[in-house]
Amino acid sequence: MGAATSAASGERKREVRATVRARRAARSPERRERDAAELSHHLIELVRAAGARTVTCYLPMADEPDPSGFLDWALGAGVDVLLPVSLPDRGLAWARHSVAPQVVGRHGIREPAGPRLPGSAARDAELLLVPACAVDVTGTRLGWGLGYYDRVLATLDPRVPVFAVVFAEDVLDRLPRDPHDVPVDGAVTPAGTRRFPDQRH
Numbered sequence: 001m002g003a004a005t006s007a008a009s010g011e012r013k014r015e016v017r018a019t020v021r022a023r024r025a026a027r028s029p030e031r032r033e034r035d036a037a038e039l040s041h042h043l044i045e046l047v048r049a050a051g052a053r054t055v056t057c058y059l060p061m062a063d064e065p066d067p068s069g070f071l072d073w074a075l076g077a078g079v080d081v082l083l084p085v086s087l088p089d090r091g092l093a094w095a096r097h098s099v100a101p102q103v104v105g106r107h108g109i110r111e112p113a114g115p116r117l118p119g120s121a122a123r124d125a126e127l128l129l130v131p132a133c134a135v136d137v138t139g140t141r142l143g144w145g146l147g148y149y150d151r152v153l154a155t156l157d158p159r160v161p162v163f164a165v166v167f168a169e170d171v172l173d174r175l176p177r178d179p180h181d182v183p184v185d186g187a188v189t190p191a192g193t194r195r196f197p198d199q200r201h
């Protein structure tokens with residue numbers, strides 16, 4: 001944790017991460033399957049409504065919301081999807097989603113096999129779908145604590161919409177917000193898409 005994170009907010013963030021991790025791990029296989037289908041439906045609707053031709057998304061770690069139905073749809077719909085590649089300095093590179101077999105990258109997270117694009121490639125995206133641990137109704141996003149996405153979001157045009165992808169229960173009333181935390185515009189969950197009051201523009 002950096003100097004910009006106060007002790008009290010750090011403690012609360014740790015507590016929320018532990019709660020969410022336990023809740024996600026407890027989901028049944030049937031529930032995961034249903035949530036995955038419903039989540040992808042809402043992701044497709046959002047990207048369609050925005051008319052976005054280039055977006056970012058992610059390949060899920062074990063218990064994360066699973067957007068694979070959306071990723072399959074994007075290939076057929078001609079929507080370019082940039083997926084994150086974790087770098088040793090906790091910066092992100094990107095690689096395009098494709099039918100090619102994936103490889104296992106840093107933190108055991110799958111990554112596309114194709115050419116690596118620089119972090120700045122996210123500037124081509126018209127919509128960002130970002131992984132998160134939790135988000136609050138004012139748009140404060142909590143990740144898994146390594147700051148990868150905060151660093152990228154800080155470099156992007158704040159007019160480009162950013163949606164956290166979480167389970168419905170991970171949308172909380174209030175999370176601590178540190179100065180480096182870049183707020184998001186909404187959340188996509190298996191229960192639907194929520195937009196938060198404008199915080200960034």
Ligand SMILES: Nc1nc2c(c(=O)[nH]1)N(C=O)[C@@H](CNc1ccc(C(=O)N[C@@H](CCC(=O)O)C(=O)O)cc1)CN2
Nearest residue numbers: 058059060061084086107109131143144145146148149
């Ligand atoms: N699917 C996905 N890809 C992503 C992210 C993400 O949140 N989800 N990231 C968003 O920033 C970056 C990776 N961030 C990470 C942050 C923390 C840990 C981590 O704490 N890993 C622990 C194990 C945690 C556990 O399983 O309980 C470890 O490696 O020991 C891993 C990745 C880039 N790619």
Ligand SMILES: Nc1ncnc2c1ncn2[C@@H]1O[C@H](COP(=O)(O)OP(=O)(O)OP(=O)(O)O)[C@@H](O)[C@H]1O
Nearest residue numbers: 001002142143144145146147148149150151154180
């Ligand atoms: N724009 C930035 N530049 C440099 N360091 C940053 C930036 N944003 C966050 N950090 C650092 O990254 C670390 C993790 O921050 P935080 O706990 O908010 O991450 P997170 O939102 O949980 O993770 P992620 O963005 O990877 O999902 C902190 O030490 C923070 O100081």
